[in-house]
Amino acid sequence: AMRAAGEGKLHAMYVMGENPMMSDPNTSHVEASLRKLDFLVVQDIFMNETGMLAHVLLPAAASLEKGGTFTNTERRVQVLHPVVPPPGEAKPDWWITGQIAERFDKAMGYERQAGYWSYQDESEIFDELTKVTPIYAGMSYDRLGEVGLQWPCPTPDHPGTQFLHAQQFSRGRGLFHAVEAQDPAEEPDEEYPLIMTTGRVLFHYHTGTMTRRSEPLSWVEPRGYVEVNAADAEAVGVKDQQAVVVKSRRGEVRTRLKVSEDVPQGTIFLAFHWREAPANMLTQDFKLDPVAKIPEYKVTAVRLENPRAKK
Incomplete structure (x- = not known):
């Protein structure tokens, strides 16, 4: 849909309970595509980043x-x-x-x-x-x-089905599909030597539209950060809790570096909750899963830069 909007093939969009300005890959392209629409409607329980671009906002009940x-x-x-x-x-x-x-x-x-x-x-x-x-x-x-x-509960006197496959699977025995492994669309190189993977942290959910409005959750995890292995942090001269810039071929974000042994050397982790450091500003949208059409959120070639380093 974003590609069609960007190409001028789609003129109106109705977004309901989603926040593509934070959740879709390549945020710069998403914004350009949404701004090209003749009419954008956003229906949600809170104002969010996508709603800020809408022509019409429809307030929904939670x-x-x-x-x-x-x-x-x-x-x-x-x-x-x-x-x-x-x-x-x-x-x-x-x-x-x-x-x-x-x-x-x-x-x-x-x-x-x-x-x-x-x-x-x-x-x-x-x-x-x-x-x-x-x-x-x-x-x-x-x-x-x-x-x-x-479910299934096919008749008014049926008690409901506690175990769906109690005796056998509904379609018979398991069905297997052979899948040929493929390399990621982007791999590390000299210019972008690290792999960025995205995901969530314990205290926030998806684009943070709800959880970042929760005072207890926001108190525990109030602002964004990128997790970096100690060796990679040392390589660019950035210490724990200092600012760092993460760059990819799509854009860059500045956030706080958190030294972590949870990520191996060569990999960094940036959750996609943070509007002040949107991970999807960096991810690519040119290659989707051929069946599920899911973007490759887990592998993006990036590099780290020290904003205090003299150029």
């Missing part, structure tokens, strides 16, 4: 401010109950998208039955879901109760 259902990795479908009311003009996502769909139909001249996009509450949406999803067919809000049900 998980504790709305009802609905949640299906966890145990396949258990549970009812969510609002704990606090949404602030200001914030609305549940389903209400916002329903209102937009209703107005879209009217603008395009589509005729549907009255109330097609209108729901009284979340239970009506769940009832519709059970009619079109066979593994949920036997569920209802009343049946979910306090502990929920595990």
